[in-house]
Amino acid sequence: MRSIYRVRGGCTLCAMCYYVCPTKAISLKPNVTAVIDAEKCIGCGQCADNCQAEAIVRVERKTDIH
Numbered sequence: 608m609r610s611i612y613r614v615r616g617g618c619t620l621c622a623m624c625y626y627v628c629p630t631k632a633i634s635l636k637p638n639v640t641a642v643i644d645a646e647k648c649i650g651c652g653q654c655a656d657n658c659q660a661e662a663i664v665r666v667e668r669k670t671d672i673h
């Protein structure tokens with residue numbers, strides 16, 4: 608099963624995930640949070656590893672359809 612990553616609460620819009628994502632799957636919504644495009648995410652985990660707010664979590668694609 609393929610895993611993807613999602614942004615939950617706590618995002619401070621620091622943009623670190625945006626810069627480290629190799630597939631440009633992340634966009635930043637001003638005054639909201641970072642948003643991950645599930646279709647572009649390859650599940651590498653770089654964003655979660657670099658998020659100091661621990662705002663990014665891994666989810667299983669099967670149980671989380673967009």
Ligand code: SF4
Pocket residue numbers: 614617618619620621622623624625640641654657658659660661662663
């Ligand atoms: S690295 Fe974390 S806190 Fe920073 S923009 Fe991404 S999700 Fe938000």
Ligand code: SF4
Pocket residue numbers: 611612627628629630631632633643647648649650651652653654655
């Ligand atoms: S897991 Fe990798 S590909 Fe997916 S959003 Fe994070 S950095 Fe990008």
